[in-house]
Amino acid sequence: xxxxxxxxxxxxxxxxxxxxxxxxxxxxxxxxxxxxxxxxxxxxxxxxxxxxxxxxxxxxxxxxxxxxxxxxxxxxxxxxxxxxxxxxxxxxxxxxxxxxxxxxxxxxxxxxxxxxxxxxxxxxxxxxxxxxxxxxxxxxxxxxxxxxxxxxxxxxxxxxxxxxxxxxxxxxxxxxxxxxxxxxxxxxxxxxxxxxxxxxxxxxxxxxxxxxxxxxxxxxxxxxxxxxxxxxxxxxxxxxxxxxxxxxxxxxxxxxxxxxxxxxxxxxxxxxxxxxxxxxxxxxxxxxxxxxxxxxxxxxxxxxxxxxxxxxxxxxxxxxxxxxxxxxxxxxxxxxxxxxxxxxxxxxxxxxxxxxxxxxxxxxxxxxxxxx
Numbered sequence: 610x611x612x613x614x615x616x617x618x619x620x621x622x623x624x625x626x627x628x629x630x631x632x633x634x635x636x637x638x639x640x641x642x643x644x645x646x647x648x649x650x651x652x653x654x655x656x657x658x659x660x661x662x663x664x665x666x667x668x669x670x671x672x673x674x675x676x677x678x679x680x681x682x683x684x685x686x687x688x689x690x691x692x693x694x695x696x697x698x699x700x701x702x703x704x705x706x707x708x709x710x711x712x713x714x715x716x717x718x719x720x721x722x723x724x725x726x727x728x729x730x731x732x733x734x735x736x737x738x739x740x741x742x743x744x745x746x747x748x749x750x751x752x753x754x755x756x757x758x759x760x761x762x763x764x765x766x767x768x769x770x771x772x773x774x775x776x777x778x779x780x781x782x783x784x785x786x787x788x789x790x791x792x793x794x795x796x797x798x799x800x801x802x803x804x805x806x807x808x809x810x811x812x813x814x815x816x817x818x819x820x821x822x823x824x825x826x827x828x829x830x831x832x833x834x835x836x837x838x839x840x841x842x843x844x845x846x847x848x849x850x851x852x853x854x855x856x857x858x859x860x861x862x863x864x865x866x867x868x869x870x871x872x873x874x875x876x877x878x879x880x881x882x883x884x885x886x887x888x889x890x891x892x893x894x895x896x897x898x899x900x901x902x903x904x905x906x907x908x909x910x911x912x913x914x915x916x917x918x919x920x921x922x923x924x925x926x927x928x929x930x931x932x933x934x935x936x937x938x939x940x941x942x943x944x945x946x947x948x949x950x951x952x953x954x955x956x957x958x959x960x961x962x963x964x965x966x967x968x969x970x971x972x973x974x975x976x977x978x979x980x981x
Contacts, residue, residue, distance in 0.1 A: 613736055613912035613968045642715065664731050667969035668738035669722055670765060672700035672799025672828050673938070674880070675720040678966040679731050682979045686972055691731050695720040696934050697763065700743035700828045709747045716932045717753075718760055723893070724759040724860065730736045735977060737969045738764045740802030742771050770822035773805040780968030781961035782807070782815050783877045784902050788874050789946035791867055796964055797879035797945050799828040799938075802855075804862055804949065806931075819865055823858035827881065829961065830854065830941035838922040848918040851944035858952065861953040875907070875955035878964035880935065883944030885913050886960040887930035894928045906952055910958055 665687070666679045676694045697716040699709060707716075728736060744750035744767045754765045768776075777796040785792050788809065796803045802823045807815035825833075833854065838846035856863075886900050889909050917925060920942050925936040932946040950958075 612737065615926065623659065627655055627793055630695075640762075661735070663735060664733045665973045665977075666728055666736035667966040667973070668736065668763065668765075669745070670697075670699065670717065670719070670738070671720070671968070672703075672741065672743040672801075672826055673698055674799065675699075675717060675724070676966055677724040677727060678970060679733060682910040682972050682974055687974065691722075691727055693724060693727060695723070698828065699708040699828075700746075702832070703747055703800070703830045704744055704829055705781060707747065708749045709743060709753050712754055714756070718757060721757055721761045721763050725763055727980060728763075737973055738765050739768045739773075739776075739965065739969065741768060741965075742824075743772075744879050747888070766833045768804065770801060773798075773819070774805050774820050774822060775802075775817070776965045776968035776972070777803060777878055778805050778807065778817065778965065778978070779814055779971055780964045780966065781876060784959050784961045784963075785815070785876050786833055786874045786904065786957070786959060788872055790870055790872055790874070792874035792876065792947070793866075794876045795878075795949055797877065797881045797942055798826040800824070801829070802826055802858075802949075804859065804947050806862070806866065807895075814918050817946075819862060821859065821862035823855065824944060825855050825941075827938040827941045827945070830944065831938050834941075838937075841919065844921075845919065848940060851941055852948055855945050855948040857950055859948055865937075866952060869954055873953065873955045874959070874960035875949075875953055875957070876961060877946070877949075877963040879942070881946055881959050882910075882958065883962050884930055884935060884939060885910055885943070885946070888913050888928065893929050897962050900960055903960045904957050905960060907954070907956055907958050911947060911950060912946050915921045917943050 637942045642826050655855050664679055664681055666677065673696060674694060675697045678689060678690060679688045679691040697720050699713050699717050701713050702710050744753065750767060754767065757877065758764050779792050783796065792809060794805045794807060802825055804821050805817055806819040807817055809815045830851055834850050835844040835849045883900050886905055887895055889905050890899060922936055925939060926930055926933050931939055
């Protein structure tokens, strides 16, 4: 039987809405580091003589993707034994209706059923499954969580925006370039984007100084600015409006950011940055080993963003590493990325193909007393 980590005090379980302090998605305000404290340790995790051999799992159900990672502890972290990712577009149509659609629910449950089967086959003993922006916003989010549990046995934890930001930092901070100054870590999701200002430490996770969660991700921003894909002028006008929406949402944090120095660092985790990094390398197909930890000149990422925003949908669909599933969403991701570079003009961008799932796994193993 899979033991599922209990929801933190800052998040909601299957029965309720979001609680806690700090910024809630949809608000334009930031929150200081105090709101990003880790959740309390899960109860019921007793000492186990074979703990180091246990399998741990993390499920991240986002607005666009459903992702699973199963791992076992190792001396220098953990070894991945299984993984799964599927685009489910849980937040499709949410901005207009305020609800998760029946079609999106069916897609998500189908993907989560695959995850549940993998948990059983891999003999996972401790798992944490989280849902993010789509479930935070949707009027039927709690009902959806209950149905998932009934049909798959997976207990999704609707986490707050601050917990989402903390997990992303925990999962990818190891890829920050060395340095002593401030760094900005960001996660462009389907329904929201988290920006986290950190100061690095020599050991352990960096100290979170400030953060903001903007209510714009690749799905929500795309749906907010419909345009004629066949009209070049309309495409560019919509891209400008996307940039303006995101800039407005980032403005509270932008006003609080320190004056950028030449050595500032920037690290991004999301399908947007990994896709653009693949185009930068001109890869014929996606290759995680080539992308995770890559450092790309920011000028290259801006040039790729400008090129994609000017292309017709059919042209983007033909590009390797984009295809039909991402072609309509990647432009919104470019608008968000360029807006981040506007307020934090780092010369280089670190690219991480890791984030919330890895943060969950590290948190579970730490709470379970595993030494890494």
